[in-house]
Amino acid sequence: GAGVSQSPSNKVTEKGKDVELRCDPISGHTALYWYRQSLGQGLEFLIYFQGNSAPDKSGLPSDRFSAERTGGSVSTLTIQRTQQEDSAVYLCASSFDGGIFGEQFFGPGTRLTVL
Amino acid sequence: AQSVTQLGSHVSVSEGALVLLRCNYSSSVPPYLFWYVQYPNQGLQLLLKYTTGATLVKGINGFEAEFKKSETSFHLTKPSAHMSDAAEYFCAVSGGTSYGKLTFGQGTILTVHP
Numbered sequence: 001g002a003g004v005s006q007s008p009s010n011k012v013t014e015k016g017k018d019v020e021l022r023c024d025p026i027s028g029h030t031a032l033y034w035y036r037q038s039l040g041q042g043l044e045f046l047i048y049f050q051g052n053s054a055p056d057k058s059g060l061p062s063d064r065f066s067a068e069r070t071g072g073s074v075s076t077l078t079i080q081r082t083q084q085e086d087s088a089v090y091l092c093a094s095s096f097d098g099g100i101f102g103e104q105f106f107g108p109g110t111r112l113t114v115l
Numbered sequence: 116a117q118s119v120t121q122l123g124s125h126v127s128v129s130e131g132a133l134v135l136l137r138c139n140y141s142s143s144v145p146p147y148l149f150w151y152v153q154y155p156n157q158g159l160q161l162l163l164k165y166t167t168g169a170t171l172v173k174g175i176n177g178f179e180a181e182f183k184k185s186e187t188s189f190h191l192t193k194p195s196a197h198m199s200d201a202a203e204y205f206c207a208v209s210g211g212t213s214y215g216k217l218t219f220g221q222g223t224i225l226t227v228h229p
Contacts, residue, residue, distance in 0.1 A: 004158070033215075033216070033217075042219060042221045043205060043219035043222070044219075045216050045217065045218070056216065091158060104161070104215065104217065106151075106158035107158050108158045
């Protein structure tokens with residue numbers, strides 16, 4: 001299909017391990033967002049990429065979290081030295097131009113469980 | 116800064132009854148308001164949005180919402196609930212220099228009884 005895809009759909013890891021979560025946005029969408037959905041915090045913004053501009057990292061909860069977007073398309077969210085409080089569903093979204101009017105299309109998410 | 120409050124984490128209605136999900140927002144700039152729906156094990160899907168212009172906004176699946184600036188509200192309604200409407204609903208706000216970054220409410224789980 002032509003929607004946003006994320007992989008893996010589920011990831012179980014041990015505390016202290018690093019994990020990488022992948023997002024493939026809709027082709028042609030210049031803006032890409034990562035959000036985190038957890039029981040205690042609801043849906044939280046993490047990071048935003050728009051074209052070749054420097055990303056807005058204002059939502060990243062700690063320096064253990066980082067993300068990159070290669071070639072203006074695929075994005076990878078990396079969590080280093082995972083902690084139990086990192087357990088959540090990580091959602092990726094893309095939009096055509098990243099403007100405030102633009103509809104964001106969400107992927108199905110990656111459910112991360114840290115044991 | 117922007118914030119969203121959804122009143123009621125769980126709402127239960129009978130099939131055919133009115134659906135009313137409440138959303139109040141806080142924003143120091145003109146807000147752009149959204150309702151998203153999330154079905155189990157799926158991503159979020161946009162139901163409707165308010166940006167400018169008409170304050171009564173119609174969306175998919177028979178839902179609509181009215182922007183009331185004086186009440187800082189954007190409540191979601193549907194005249195007659197269907198079983199397929201059972202899902203979690205999120206109200207969100209953006210605006211100003213947020214570049215489309217969404218601030219979400221805590222969500223409301225809608226249950227529809229036969």
